[in-house]
Every structure is written in C-alpha cells, then in structure tokens.
Amino acid sequence: MKSFRERVLVVVSSIPKGHTATYAQVAAKAGNPKAARAIGTIMRKNFNPLIPCHRVVRSDGTVGEYNRGGPGAKTKLLHTESATLRHS
DNA sequence: TAGTTGACCGGAA
DNA sequence: ATTCCGGCCAACT
Numbered sequence: 366m367k368s369f370r371e372r373v374l375v376v377v378s379s380i381p382k383g384h385t386a387t388y389a390q391v392a393a394k395a396g397n398p399k400a401a402r403a404i405g406t407i408m409r410k411n412f413n414p415l416i417p418c419h420r421v422v423r424s425d426g427t428v429g430e431y432n433r434g435g436p437g438a439k440t441k442l443l444h445t446e447s448a449t450l451r452h453s
Numbered sequence: 454t455a456g457t458t459g460a461c462c463g464g465a466a
Numbered sequence: 467a468t469t470c471c472g473g474c475c476a477a478c479t
Binding site: 399401 | 473474475476477478
Binding site for chain 2: 387388389392399400401402403404405406407408409418421423424425428429430431432436439
C-alpha cells in the first residue's frame, strides 16, 4: 500500500505522449475521484522530471498552473507534443 | 492535534 | 457565457 502521492505520480507518468488527463481523472485513477485538489498540492511540491505533470490539465480544458515556468511553458510543451488542447 | 493552504471540481446566481 | 460559493483531499506549519 503506497501513499496516495506515489500512485498519483505513477498515474501521471503513465500518461501517453500527445495525450492529456484532467486532475479529476488522475485522482480517480489513483483511487480518489474527489482528490483532484490534492493532486495539485502533491504536484506542486513533488515535481520530478520523470513526471509529465504538464500533461495534466483542468476539467474545463484549461492548462491550469505550472511551477516550472508558468502556464505558458506548460501550454508550449503540450503544443510541442501535439496534445489535444482545448481553446478556453 | 488542529488549523491553513492550494497546479481543483461542480453546481448555483 | 461569466462569476461566486461550498466541498473535498493531501501536505505544511
């Protein structure tokens, strides 16, 4: 039984290139559909290069936040990976 | 232990 | 369509 944040990191790292997942989706896959907010709390602190946190977006389709150069860098990365981004 | 914070979500006004 | 409010969860102080 690993910690919730361990599972979250695994789930996020499992996101295929060119594919995005919502925080709620990641939370649900980690085992807590309602822990979408906690995902942000975890990611914000535990950012490591093996975790493509930039592929995690909000349910609205907006990129959300990013601690690695701001939302702009995140959007740029997604665009680079040809991820299906939604126009806010 | 308890209280505050925050990369969120969904519903109501 | 946009803005406001409450709720839910994990981490930090």
